[in-house]
């Protein structure tokens with residue numbers, strides 16, 4: 001698949017923003033353990049909102065006909081893309097209501113209840129984003145439960161790193177153990193899921209014979225019927241050199257997971273280093289997610305296996 | 307009704323007449339619009355609702371002139387495959403569409419895109435296994451085969467012309483149009499008689515269009531030659547000459 005920058009940017013940024021929002025809300029509910037000045041909370045909210053909004057705006061950049069974007073909220077019943085949009089838009093009024101109730105010192109039960117709703121909503125949005133890709137039977141690489149898992153987990157993970165970074169800007173207590181364990185555990189889990197995704201082969205392999213229903217013998221393409229690129233070759237024909245893919249895979253593992261893990265675990269580095277490394281790693285990961293996925297229509301263009 | 311095409315993989319010669327006729331009709335039609343990009347330049351491209359590709363199917367490696375052991379055809383064969391929207395029964399291109407622009411008509415099963423709702427997200431094209439959807443970059447909306455919905459019901463046209471443009475244009479009559487819900491229709495009969503190719507059937511889209519399977523070559527009895535005296539003499543002379 002063609003790695004479209006706007007979509008890569010959208011998924012990484014709003015993923016981190018939603019993750020940050022989740023951990024900010026969790027922190028407010030665990031005030032006995034995590035002492036966080038109100039300024040830090042407000043700064044966190046602003047950063048989370050900026051990440052989510054910038055991401056959502058960028059997601060509309062690849063639309064060829066933006067004036068009809070409003071209709072994209074209508075097919076909630078069948079389309080994961082529509083569901084994602086509806087939930088993402090629902091987030092803003094509910095978050096506004098939450099902030100208002102919080103500043104108006106509403107009863108703790110109500111504020112915490114709403115916080116739980118927001119946390120659930122953030123995870124649902126991440127899940128929907130994952131399912132947009134995971135539900136496509138035409139792209140065997142994506143068509144697995146690992147795809148939505150990855151989206152939810154990586155969002156929470158990068159959000160946790162962002163949260164740790166923001167928390168460290170002012171004196172705050174991270175926890176009884178003195179280390180950001182949530183971020184560390186999530187990074188470890190993220191690494192495992194990512195390795196699982198890279199190692200697991202798609203459940204089903206399709207061949208050019210399956211594509212044409214010609215099972216009797218070897219089939220090969222003689223002529224593709226067009227002299228230059230088409231919409232299909234542009235959208236689905238992306239070729240990634242094996243060597244480059246290997247390099248980028250290791251880069252994404254190292255920057256996205258291993259380096260932040262080491263930094264958080266062993267040292268008192270500047271708090272923003274782990275999150276910056278992780279976000280760059282996730283950009284590479286997301287680029288590969290698209291670049292390495294193969295659509296079955298490639299079979300009709302002469303590829304032997306997908 | 308379940309309208310669709312039957313495409314004969316034996317008789318299609320891969321001349322692209324159907325694709326050109328499609329472009330001719332839909333390039334300007336109400337439902338359509340199929341622009342070309344840089345048509346006379348160095349990188350010609352365009353939006354097509356129908357594309358023809360040619361494949362080679364290998365012959366039986368154990369083939370000898372005395373006959374082949376398997377049901378596999380003896381020699382390699384060129385197979386031309388025109389592809390357009392199959393108007394699938396389980397059209398996931400429709401269910402994934404977030405705007406509701408893509409829809410499948412209840413009355414005849416034709417899958418269409420409403421250009422006034424489509425936001426050009428390309429998502430439906432990702433969901434189509436058969437490469438049947440292409441974005442019209444001029445209008446920014448998704449385009450696909452309409453089964454010439456603006457021809458087949460047009461009372462102004464003589465009845466024989468109420469067929470998709472590709473079907474009318476095909477010089478070898480490899481393309482047929484009809485109702486698969488009617489077992490007596492020509493397409494149903496053809497599909498039943500010839501069998502249809504199972505194209506990525508395991509994805510579960512249930513294409514309506516049928517690709518009629520290439521026929522097996524007739525098995526010819528090989529008869530051993532009876533050699534008379536004159537044949538032996540001729541063979542001897544031939545051997546002498548080639549000494």
Ligand code: SF4
Nearest residue numbers: 391392393394399434
């Ligand atoms: S061939 Fe593709 S575009 Fe046509 S109905 Fe099937 S999935 Fe949809």
Ligand code: SF4
Nearest residue numbers: 403424425427428430
């Ligand atoms: S490109 Fe148009 S028809 Fe296709 S999924 Fe997007 S909105 Fe629907």
